[in-house]
Amino acid sequence: MRDPQRVTLNDVAAASGVSRATASFVLRDSPNQSISAATRERVRQAARDLGYVPHAIARALREGSSRIVVLSLDVALDGNYARSYVRGLDAELDAHDHALLVRYEHAGTEATLDAIAPRAVLRFGEPYLTGHELDDSGGWRDGLAAHVSAQIGYLAGRGHTRIAYALPDRETPLRAVRLRFADLAAERLGLSPVTPFSIPVSRTGAADSLAEFRAAHPAVTAVAAFDDDVALRVLAAMRDLGLAAPGDLAVIGFDDNGYGALATPALTTVHIDAEAHGRQAARAILGLDAADLPAAPGRVVGRESA
Amino acid sequence: MRDPQRVTLNDVAAASGVSRATASFVLRDSPNQSISAATRERVRQAARDLGYVPHAIARALREGSSRIVVLSLDVALDGNYARSYVRGLDAELDAHDHALLVRYEHAGTEATLDAIAPRAVLRFGEPYLTGHELDDSGGWRDGLAAHVSAQIGYLAGRGHTRIAYALPDRETPLRAVRLRFADLAAERLGLSPVTPFSIPVSRTGAADSLAEFRAAHPAVTAVAAFDDDVALRVLAAMRDLGLAAPGDLAVIGFDDNGYGALATPALTTVHIDAEAHGRQAARAILGLDAADLPAAPGRVVGRESA
């Protein structure tokens, strides 16, 4: 079932009366080759006329890896961060003649990756979402630290001094990191550390947890959430308990996921434009300089809940 | 930068004292080859010992296409349908030694696809979500028709006879199809056709549209929505207008997206298990029989809004 009309480099070489090697040199623009302008033009013209498209599989076999970058995801592509990150990554790779493919992680990942010999495999969000273990000072301009800081700062600016940090009840490596940055931000603002608080997925469970938490920590007046998902669960629990935001408890989410605007009260959240992060990741993978890229700004979208 | 420790077929052949051809025959289990049991065992043992993994790029070059199937998406992978579809597709391809990669559509798609010579390119949801233009009868067991029918049927079962169909205001090829199936379902149930109704993204716009719609169609007592997203917009608009669901207007969504449960009132919706659809798509692509696969059932998740 081979494609019978595929135009190969051999065809181009034959059509322009040169060897395959010369044709390749011209089309690849290889350095250290002296080829006359006339010949170059003939080869290029032939390639254009025949509609030559290099066969990427063959090239990959020769080069040892394909021009594909795989993004490995273990979660849904939810939230504005993820969406803008992928947009930037895709655009930048495109600009450098590479392609992005997304892989949903599960068993068998190894074999899959082997199958396309990607130039690189990227785990979603690295190094933004992880890798903060050692570096406390960095990342305050546009990293996770800055974004968490904006979240806490918004609540502080509204006069809140006792703040809870609402977390999903499943384990994630991010929990500890986010909590630490929240504490650091609180410290910088002269507040006491945030009080962590897990909220379950089930709606009744969420209400029970919140009631219990409120009883144990009556001084808390505001909740910063791990993400909008968690924040929406907090809002739902509050409604079920007859509490109003922001009056009884102010709530701020993280990473504008599109559903917060539909809640009542509408969810205040942190919106992160991660397109630059995506571009940075692309440059890093390709070994290019990324110094000229802008930062990924986070801004608070003030709605009703805080 | 070639991987220096890659184990090739040559290594396996050398280690087991046979030619490359023989090794390939054994490992591929090629028919029409007579190879002694002893030799087969030696080759297999060597492959195991060395940890041989066939180089998929080389194989793809030889075979003309790789064992990769690309799923082309133009939307976010939202909702339960999409997630379960991908799960099934992935699992089934895995079972047949193929791999799934997801491609987010945009300019430059052609070049990307060329780069991995995929065995097939699949557009999301086909033939479930499209291709209904000509075929009215199909899909009443587990297709889109059946699922829309379940949605309308649920409202009918609750005594509603004048039903609106809420649609997103952006154009999508699905609008017309869904609307037709809703009308067919209404007709089967002896109801008058559904009244279409577009709801904008902006929250104030949504409230205005709904108020206007209610004024124009006072007899309507229930809304079936295009998806949960639209349904949540309807619920938000209702709250903004001081209306209660299901008292003033019953609302049912479509394709349980996870956020409906957090709304107040919690959103009643149609939950579709599309894993079988994903598996069917995989079989179709690989040219295998899919007769033994189960149907993709849809069921109504009754919560509070209808």
Add this chain to the structure above:
DNA sequence: TCGGTGAGCTAAATCGATCTAGTAGATCGA
């Protein structure tokens, strides 16, 4: 004892692009 057959294997072509190690011929300085 010869032709035929089948078992058990192998050499080499193939897929398409890349790139090393050349060759042929022109030009130049001494």
Add this chain to the structure above:
DNA sequence: TCGATCTACTAGATCGATTTAGCTCACCGA
């Protein structure tokens, strides 16, 4: 006039797996 150097190109190896076309025996029947 000889070697050196440069320009302009090419033959062929290479990446790794698959597969066609054979090759060498052993054995069988006549």
